[in-house]
Amino acid sequence: MNAQLRPSPQRFLRTLACLLTGATVLVALPAQPQMIVLQATAAARVKQREQQVQQIRPDRYDLTRYPITDANERYWRNLLWSTAITEPQSAVVDATIAQILSLTARQRLSNAQRRTVEMAMQVGTQLYLSNPTQYEGIKQQFQQTIKRGNAEWAAMSLSALVQGGAAVEDRKQWSDRLQQRFPQWRNNPYLFTTLEAVGSLDRPRKTPPLKDLLNWTIAPGQLQMYVICRPDRGTVCQTILKDRRGQFVRQKGELWSVPLLTRSLHGLASIFTRGQTPQGLYRIEGSIPQPDTEFFRAYGTFALVNLFVPFEAGVKAFDRPGQGNLSAYQSLLPPSWRNEVSMQQSYWAGRAGRGLFRIHGSGEAPTFFTNNSRYPTSAGWNPTIGCLSALELYDQTGRLQQADMPKILNALTSVGGQNFTGYLIVVEIPDPANVPLSIEEIEAAIAL
Helix, strand or coil, X not given: CECCCCCCHHHHHHHCCCCCCCCCCCCCCCCCCCCEEEEEEHHHHHHHHHHHHHHCCXXXXXXXXXXXCHHHHHHHHHHHHHHHHHCCCCHHHHHHHHHHHHHHHCCCCCHHHHHHHHHHHHHHHXXXXXCCCCCHHHHHHHHHHHHHCCHXXXXXXXXXXXXXXXXXXXXXXXXXXXXXXXXXXXXXXXXXXXXXXXXXXXXXXCCCCHHHHXXXXXXXXXXXXXXXXXXXXXXXXXXXXXXXXXXXXXXXXXXXXXXXXXXXXXXXXXXXXXXXXXXXXXXXXXEECCCCHHHHHHHCCCCEEEEECCCCXXXXXXXXXXXXXXXXXXXXXXXXXXXXXXXXXHHHHHHCCCCCEEEECCCCCCCCCHHHHHCHHHCCCCCECCCXXXXXXXXXXXXXXXXXXXXXXXXXXXXXXXXXXXXEEEEECCCCCCCCCCHHHHHHHHHC
């Protein structure tokens, strides 16, 4: 989902009725509406940012006045969200979040307390990765959580510490500690994927040929969309599309392509809620329109494309022969990719309970999220908390200037019909410079 406090799925689905439009041939794109959105005006943007900055005053982080109780859940979720938006470099924030994280060792927490601690783990990861030196207190609590926290939080702590540049001997020691604490770690999606990812740092594997993935048919008569990324999620991905006959969609002889961003605001690994968009397979099941200004900042103006991972409620088909086990999932991939662990991320994310993935735009200004400034190569795109973000820009008067969601929706309905269905594949192709994959490189892989 987009980097906003997620509305309840029931409320979101009630608000948005199904809207699908169709065409038979990919031709000229429909004109974008020359709309003006009041929430996108310069004055509204300034006011919104000021409200977030006001939230993070030092006195707001006083745990004596605002203890982690059920009654204060909304308070802390709002404050932690403002903290994620603004990324304050503050000793007060470090000390407070570290104190909240100390609750990971407590055996009994209410559901509300658990939700607050969970969000503190997510935002704490983001802050630590933004400046490991500044957030030493959070680092120390991550180390304590490895020793005493539950499996999910311990795995999240290890993942954060490794991403923050942990030494080889430290990550080995922490990995060994988790395997000793949780002898059945292979049966836990959080521990299994995290420990596998940490271990692979010392035994890197060669990525299988991209051509095998591009030339593979997952299921006959189904469209296939590819989102080809770099390991640095601050780099935009290239999106291409196959029609239901297995032919790549082209315009004026060139591959149809739209850039998307798959970076999570929090920088969490893909197994964790609100983490990076997982690599692997998704089921595409039509779209949901977004006409309501209540959700404008979260999702922009245009319809959202529905994506489902294995095990997610509502998914209609993970064909040949189903979604219930890893071997069935692997059978949907070409032989050379079936043992590629990175391509199993969406499977494990589904096993861990992640869902509600979408392709959508964003009504937020690119300057709204402080950490966007650290990713100049994707200027204009906003992060999400798991979804795929399309470009959507407005001028100071709130008038739409540029948007890629209409291109995506037009392409999908043109090749997939009114009720388009198919598969989406997210894949990372390593590159030392982390520059976006060019259309020429993709064309060369297809031709091999």
